[in-house]
């Protein structure tokens with residue numbers, strides 16, 4: 264975000280939530296599970312897969328964590344019942360990672376059992392760097408405990424990611440590779456766009472060379488093009504990887520990727536706690552933030 268955009272996003276924070284809501288819904292399926300099911304059906308009809316995310320942040324009690332687990336269980340059952348081509352994405356802090364790691368592990372195991380029963384898969388999202396080690400350690404424990412239906416996320420902006428990938432290659436890890444959504448200090452993170460892009464491509468090549476399944480999660484057209492070139496050079500089958508994009512972002516690019524015959528999954532968040540998530544999306548797309556403010560000014 265540059266210096267012009269900062270005050271713009273701050274201005275959005277001052278607006279009452281009901282005014283922001285219609286614009287936030289551009290990135291979110293809706294508040295209810297039924298809304299998410301409807302959106303996934305539409306995506307599936309367009310030959311796009313989905314992964315569902317129940318929105319929720321800043322969980323600080325075991326009771327809240329258990330409520331989040333129940334909500335995720337319902338998602339897994341709904342995917343099965345409605346025969347959707349969709350998986351589940353979760354954040355470990357929602358399940359109590361920062362309250363008690365054993366409690367969190369047991370919550371995730373419960374979900375993985377349900378997912379396994381339905382032949383489904385759960386992706387553990389990556390949060391900020393205060394959670395990286397704990398998240399990767401828990402993932403490793405799940406894999407050594409016999410869970411194969413679980414994947415992890417690696418952030419190309421982090422300097423540690425190359426070592427993390429080397430550690431997980433022998434497990435034939437299923438990775439979503441993204442740039443990283445959190446502002447991290449330069450001591451641990453690459454800062455320039457070029458450094459992040461080149462690390463992204465280095466990590467992608469490491470994963471593909473080791474025949475790990477990769478979710479190529481980016482809307483950056485330069486990265487998408489370079490990734491396609493790498494895939495072609497490696498003569499990879501289209502079942503060895505997928506592209507991933509966020510709901511509501513770069514619709515033309517995602518249609519082109521699918522039209523060219525690649526698999527693509529859309530990350531579909533839903534739930535009542537839509538506000539914090541949509542503010543992060545506005546930050547990443549100042550153009551939309553302008554649209555929100557302009558629409559509010561001109562409607563009066």
Ligand code: FDA
Nearest residue numbers: 388389441442443444480481482483507508509530547548
């Ligand atoms: P970049 O930010 O350069 O964007 C490329 C282009 O896409 C720009 O033109 C931009 O305008 C547009 N664009 C990008 N984001 C947009 C948005 N929100 N709205 C509108 N336009 C947008 N991060 C993380 O730390 N942990 C995680 O678990 C995940 N999970 C995840 C799943 C999926 C499916 C995706 C696609 C991304 C994530 N991310 C994530 C987020 C990721 O780390 C990163 O912050 C964003 O994808 C933006 O980076 P890009 O690679 O898209 O490039």
